[in-house]
Amino acid sequence: MANKPTIAISHLGCEKNRIDSEHMLGLLAQAGYQVDSNEELADYVIVNTCSFIQTAREESVRTLVELAEANKKIIISGCMAQHFQEELLAELPEAVAVVGSGDYHKIVNVIKRIETGERVKEITAKPTYIADETVPRYRTTNEGMAYLRVAEGCDYRCSFCIIPQLRGKQRSRSIESITAEAEQLAAQGVQEIVLISQITTNYGIDIYGEPKLDQLLRELGKVDIPWIRIHYAYPTGLTPKVIEAIKDTPNVLPYLDLPLQHSHPEILQAMNRPWQGRVNDAIVERIRAQLPEAILRTTFIVGFPGESEEHFEHLVQFVKRHQFDHVGVFTFSPEEETAAYSLPDQVSQEIMEMRRDILMKVQQPIAASKNLACVGKTVEVLIEQENPATGELIGRSARFAPEVDGLVYVRGKASLGSIVSVKITTADVYDLYGEIAPVVA
Numbered sequence: 001m002a003n004k005p006t007i008a009i010s011h012l013g014c015e016k017n018r019i020d021s022e023h024m025l026g027l028l029a030q031a032g033y034q035v036d037s038n039e040e041l042a043d044y045v046i047v048n049t050c051s052f053i054q055t056a057r058e059e060s061v062r063t064l065v066e067l068a069e070a071n072k073k074i075i076i077s078g079c080m081a082q083h084f085q086e087e088l089l090a091e092l093p094e095a096v097a098v099v100g101s102g103d104y105h106k107i108v109n110v111i112k113r114i115e116t117g118e119r120v121k122e123i124t125a126k127p128t129y130i131a132d133e134t135v136p137r138y139r140t141t142n143e144g145m146a147y148l149r150v151a152e153g154c155d156y157r158c159s160f161c162i163i164p165q166l167r168g169k170q171r172s173r174s175i176e177s178i179t180a181e182a183e184q185l186a187a188q189g190v191q192e193i194v195l196i197s198q199i200t201t202n203y204g205i206d207i208y209g210e211p212k213l214d215q216l217l218r219e220l221g222k223v224d225i226p227w228i229r230i231h232y233a234y235p236t237g238l239t240p241k242v243i244e245a246i247k248d249t250p251n252v253l254p255y256l257d258l259p260l261q262h263s264h265p266e267i268l269q270a271m272n273r274p275w276q277g278r279v280n281d282a283i284v285e286r287i288r289a290q291l292p293e294a295i296l297r298t299t300f301i302v303g304f305p306g307e308s309e310e311h312f313e314h315l316v317q318f319v320k321r322h323q324f325d326h327v328g329v330f331t332f333s334p335e336e337e338t339a340a341y342s343l344p345d346q347v348s349q350e351i352m353e354m355r356r357d358i359l360m361k362v363q364q365p366i367a368a369s370k371n372l373a374c375v376g377k378t379v380e381v382l383i384e385q386e387n388p389a390t391g392e393l394i395g396r397s398a399r400f401a402p403e404v405d406g407l408v409y410v411r412g413k414a415s416l417g418s419i420v421s422v423k424i425t426t427a428d429v430y431d432l433y434g435e436i437a438p439v440v441a
Contacts, residue, residue, distance in 0.1 A: 005115065006034045008042035010067070011140065012060050013050025015147045015196055015231075015403075016167075017078055018140060019131075020104040021048045024077070026136030031108045035138075044073045044096070044111070048104075049080030051166060053333035068094040075114070077104055079166045085123050096120070101166055102127020105135060127153065127168035133181035142384045144191045144417035145402055150178055150216065151197035151206075158261075159272040159339035160301065160332065163198060170198065172207050175216050182223040191382050191419055192227040193220070194402065200230055201237020211237060214245035221249035226419055227382070229401060231257045235283040236274055243290045253398050255295040256287065263318035264311045267304055270343065284322050295399050297326035302359060303352030304332045305343035312355050319362050325370050326405050327363040329356045364429050371406070371427035374399075378437045381422040383414045397422075397432065405430075412436025 007028055011021040024046060028035055039045050045067055049060035060080045067074050076088050077099040085098045096114045099107065100123035113120045130152040131137075139146055151172040154164045182193060197203060204212030213230075220228050228249075233256050246252050262268055263280050287294060300315060319327060331352035334341045374397075385394040393410040400406050412435050414420045421437040 005043035
């Protein structure tokens with residue numbers, strides 16, 4: 001039998017996309033394909049693309065063009081394949097297949113069809129698939145942490161967002177399926193699980209008839225993993241039951257990622273956010289009162305159509321008032337197939353970028369003061385990297401989520417993938433510095 005082709009994966013986009021890539025790697029390895037990280041040596045390169053906003057598409061296109069110029073045979077998967085299948089096939093003769101965002105589990109069959117000479121289009125118009133714990137998965141994160149997808153898709157229709165069209169309606173996994181995968185990850189030595197979906201606080205509505213995040217957290221509390229972190233927690237879904245579950249479950253970190261997107265009721269209504277014109281102040285104050293130790297991260301969009309100076313100033317004061325631990329700021333990206341694309345009073349790119357810079361400058365001293373408050377304290381740190389030149393260790397405390405927040409630089413000896421006590425000695429705007437705390441006998 002002829003040798004099977006060698007395959008590389010170029011991963012782009014979010015952590016939901018990353019899990020799709022990890023399942024493709026797992027399925028290919030299980031089927032006996034050689035998976036190589038070196039794209040130059042591979043017979044085929046799978047480019048798992050992102051199509052969320054213009055900059056993400058530009059990165060995906062750059063990657064595709066570079067591979068095409070190198071005469072690589074390309075399999076285009078993910079959101080951009082879902083979004084622009086016909087255009088990609090027309091523009092890139094090197095593309096031997098397009099695979100939709102709900103079809104990644106068919107990758108082995110796609111390769112077999114390509115090998116017979118077929119140019120494959122494997123796209124489900126309205127994705128319905130979600131992988132469970134029985135689907136092979138080859139993790140690409142460091143050994144100490146893993147993402148765990150609890151649901152896929154979204155039932156909301158925010159006016160700036162194309163994700164429901166690309167990823168389909170919400171479909172949750174069962175509590176039993178999620179805890180089974182968490183057990184698998186624990187057996188691999190994972191120390192931190194990050195729960196992800198489009199809206200994690202809506203977990204379970206589609207299969208149980210009501211949100212079940214609180215019950216899921218309590219079940220995950222029985223799994224031997226020290227840290228469980230929640231991403232994409234819509235504030236309206238942080239019910240008293242969910243807050244109680246966070247408080248009652250020791251391995252669930254009091255870290256909340258709240259994608260608020262704006263503070264002004266008029267902009268929230270124009271965005272068609274689930275909480276519409278309700279004032280965010282009350283939501284944030286309630287969370288702070290119920291979970292005083294909470295670490296709060298949020299993201300905002302500046303330059304949404306119709307955002308006036310008054311609206312933006314409202315947002316600036318909101319950020320000053322609530323002193324979030326971590327803030328991400330993005331400029332509005334007009335997406336053709338969304339309602340916001342045709343709204344009047346579009347804001348110029350120059351003004352959007354200026355507002356983004358202003359808001360980040362407002363946040364910087366807040367972030368710095370939060371970090372300075374850690375100096376002199378001993379905190380738990382998950383060690384993830386070692387600088388081979390200096391021997392310095394790099395990790396994260398419970399305050400920092402992977403890839404989006406700061407790092408902790410550590411002097412001393414510890415094994416990768418372990419959680420150790422670190423005394424924080426200095427801090428800057430985004431990162432902390434410390435040394436391994438001596439073990440008290």
